[in-house]
Amino acid sequence: MSAPQPAPPFDAGPLTDPVDPRAVSAFQTELRARGTSGVSAASIIAIVVFGLVFVVAMTLVGATMVSMFTDPGASSFAGLGILAAAGVGITIAIVSWRRSRVARYRLDAFARANGMSYEATAANPALPGMLFGLGRSREATDLVRGTQPRFVEFGNYQYTTGSGKNSTTHRWGYVAVKLDVPLPNIVLDAKGNNGFGSNLPASFQREQRLSLEGDFDQYFTLYCPEGYERDALYLFTPDIMARFIDNAAELDVEIVDDWLFLYTQRKASTLDPATWAWLFGAVGAVITKLDQWERWRDERLLIENPTAAAAASSRVSPQAAGERLPFAPPAGLLSPPPGVAHEGRRLKKSFPWLPFVVVIGFAVFWFWSRSF
Template sequence: MTTPQPAPSFDARPLTDPVDARAVSAFTAELRARGSSGFSASSVLAVVIFGLVFLVALTFVGATMFSLLTGSGGSSSVAGIGILAAAAVAISIGVVSWRRARVARYRLDAFARANGMSYEARVSDPRLPGMLFGLGRSREATDLVRGTVPRFVEFANYRYTTGSGKNSTTHHWGYVAVKLDVPLPNIVLDAKGNNGFGSNLPASFQREQILSLEGDFDRYFTLYCPEGYERDALYLFTPDIMARFIDNAAELDVEIVDDWLFLYTQRKASTLDPATWGWLFGAVGAVITKLDQWERWRDERLLQENPTTAASARGDAPSSSADPRLPFAPPAGMLSPPPGVAHEGRRLKRSFSWLPIVFVIGFVVFWIWSRSF
């Protein structure tokens, strides 16, 4: 087991230093001109309306209780005064939230620039292949901090909505996206340290795809890989790489899909907390230093999908009758598969949860049984 990697050095002062109000206003105007403001007027209005409704309801309850306890009939005047006070409080809450959001965006932009990165306030429906990004509706990434050295990395917060009406739920995640040099099989590490009564992943996978690895790795992660790719997973997750994940990412769910590596957390990844940035920078830095071996991985199944390349790899003489366009042997570079993943390894097989159906059936059976008596 390797020792935990020290937190990388970075400039966290912009996250906490005092800010100039005029600079914040100028930055907000710049974002608005780019059409990338992260906290719109509609968001402020929603906060105000929600706060107003809550406070008005609380005022009516208070006025009614006051009338009942004192026996007076002045509940209407008390309620009227309370409504005005509630409106003032709700508007104040909205303004404070709006100002805080402006300052937070300004700080994150300054933090990104101080550390050689860039900032973007909001991206609707980001085109990423991870398991989070195709779920629900109203999909949106916010507070995106991106770096390109030594490879492309994106830190962001993400939300999407499922259900409808009163049953709608907005799900909040933080993620780190790391661009890889070659496509790899779809592999998921479900971190056990952040689970509750079961997996917290937004998707479930068939248990036949679970692969047990050596050492203590299974104590920290459940690894899913496509059936038939067990040997490939062992090549990718050597003991030193497993140790890196245990020491630096044991509280993060991990997904490898296409040429991306994703780290998921159910807390904000892009935040004003320097400790969170130190944690995530450390996790990313520890992992990407070991990606050279991953770049050399090739899927031998691609040879079977390309008979000409497969014959070359076996050393068979090319047949002019089979393909008159190839009267000579292919160059040496074609003797190994090109970068890529065969169809069966590109996506894990999802499983279907029967629990909601069992619950509904049980409720219906109980209802029918209770009506019969």
Template sequence: MSFDARPLTDPVDPRAVRAFAAELRARGATAMSGAAVFAIVVVALMAVIIVPTLASVMIAVVSSSGRGLGWGVIPFALVGIAVVLGIVLSLVGWRRSRVTRYRLNRFAQANGMAYLARIADPPLPGMIFGMGRSRASSDVVRGTRPRFAEFGNYQYTTGSGKNSTTHHWGYVAVKLDVPLPNIVLDAKGNNSFGSNLPASFRKAQRLSLEGDFDRYFDLYCPEGYERDALYLFTPDIMARFVDNAAQLDVEIVDDWLFLYTQRKVSTLDPATWAWLFGTVGALITKFDQWARWRDDRLLAEHRAATASAGMTTDAGALPFAAPAGMLTPPPGVAQEGRRLKRGVSWVTVAAAIVIGVVWIALRLIG
């Protein structure tokens, strides 16, 4: 997929940056998190109160000593320098974020796409989008040709108080033609101590594929859908994933395909966009054959539903028996194939055991 990367690096007009920032504020598209608001308040207080106060104290110390600058001024000077440096860095980061949003908007326009600064609680079915709280996508770039694709950065928070943790992800969401079984490819190249995914799955759903595919991914599919996974992941499609997405975790859920990474996806780095566009371009050329997949279990589900309602299940009397073309299942996935069954990560179990042992030891010592 060719693209124009010049807006990511070309010089920017400061007036245009300010105008775009004002436009985003007017649209309410740059809602800040509580942490960002707190940081701005702290910086403002430092600029208005702390710096003048430190300056006054230093003047008073010098005046009272009557001997000019001395060693007693050094602690105040160091604190003042630290405060000023913090203010300067905060202002630089604020300006950089405005320039980043402006560049990404220009980049999206140059490539026939759209830019959204922030989406609160994005309505996507992928595993990372149902975790924690304070869920939000940022710097989203999305397009509709040759099919809908969205590139964004995402974060959510788990825990509370001092134990809260903010998790950061980058993702690509690609719309498929039909719903497919929930399939996860856990890339081995980005794992450290076990899987880096925020969810774990029962080992019985692990499916081994032919060739070298298992060296790069652990594939999980719902039990009973092994043949369907083999139909979807033909050798040529497996080769596409190995060659282009071996460092990305993959999830197919409903009529979406997600690519996950724990680094920013929407960035000012042209090489990152080249990699992602190339990956999506290599994969979508094979999605047409996925559109032909149908789930025969839907027929069984319908027969069971009609039987439980007291209706006849004779083939000639089924509602979809006429016209004859409806004998083929419609697009969709039976209930048992829509979601993988979750499991417990051995890393989580090991951590819980260690914490338990330490707690018991501390209790015995105390």
């Protein structure tokens, strides 16, 4: 195993330095001028609910105060309780609102100090990862983006499943790295962040599991499309496996189309300098090895459409072809264009049986225990 890669230097000062309230207000005005107040949909709902609760609470307070003057012995204790509850609720709401404004200001300053940009919210982000097509009310928040040496986006993401009392809001942090060429859909399910089974929102057919050499399997379960095992071995050479083990063992990883995603069930865009150091280190360690991935080509494209492949490719020598491809082509073979054949573009998903097995087992145990 290689030594862990140090995080690239960055300026974390804006995350913790004192802020000028006037600068925070000016930045909030700037956000509104951009067409976004920086307030997420969930925050808007919370504000509306709080407003309704506030109106009801003030009505009750008014009625209680009148009652205290007409019958003080009977209602004074209840009135004081309502007043205290209303005061606590209003204080919490104001503090939370101010903290969110300051957090957005700090993240914007942090992004600018490190040559990046900040965006407060983005509804329905057009990303191909497994998280981004699930549920409803999809929203990314606190997006910090960089473009050098390649495009990278750090963000927090949430979506809602179910309805009514059974609705659940799922929250994730993610890092999206733009690749230069499309690659097969490969998932690394990190074992270090799993609980009772995988924490991923999707399950994949067991036939797509691939065991790699060394101790890689102790840290990740790798899934690749059937028939792409040799390609996965080309992409995940021992040095690249070591980079993932040393720097991303607590992150789930997905390669899909021309994107690399790192997923975590904690905030990725945060005011915690240690989190940024961790994620910067993981990204920096991985992207230094992406040149090898950019040379990968899918020979299946020559079979799918040999005419188009020939038009988009140039003749290469056997030696050059061997350097570009994860196989040794015969002399004179045309190099396929960048891309992935249909069967390698998406992993095949499986039905998540485990939750149902647990529920059924609990129901059977409950009925059995009730019968005695």
